[in-house]
Amino acid sequence: MSNITLTKPQIQAALDNLVSKPSGLNSLLEMTMNAFMKAERDVFLDTSNGNKANGYRKASGLGFGEGLALTIPRDRLSQFKSWIMHVMRNS
Numbered sequence: 001m002s003n004i005t006l007t008k009p010q011i012q013a014a015l016d017n018l019v020s021k022p023s024g025l026n027s028l029l030e031m032t033m034n035a036f037m038k039a040e041r042d043v044f045l046d047t048s049n050g051n052k053a054n055g056y057r058k059a060s061g062l063g064f065g066e067g068l069a070l071t072i073p074r075d076r077l078s079q080f081k082s083w084i085m086h087v088m089r090n091s
Contacts, residue, residue, distance in 0.1 A: 026063035033061070034071050037082045041073035044080050051077045061088065 006014070018024045045051055056071040072082060 026066055029063055030068045033084060036084050038073050040082055041080050051075050
């Protein structure tokens with residue numbers, strides 16, 4: 001996949017368009033959480049010698065009136081624990 005460079009106003013316009021649609025806020029929340037968890041795992045693996053990414057597991061969460069389809073990253077040694085998921089469970 002190639003990288004696309006967007007300005008902050010372009011990103012804001014795209015987000016405004018997304019959240020104005022039915023289920024748009026849940027879609028944004030789902031995409032944001034999945035991206036955040038992937039970034040968390042990337043940082044974790046940078047400091048974890050001998051460990052590698054190992055796919056994702058599916059989970060569901062509660063959004064705004066409907067469910068979220070989450071993909072939680074895994075690592076080969078099963079040591080990664082998502083901070084954002086910890087916060088959600090304890091809220």
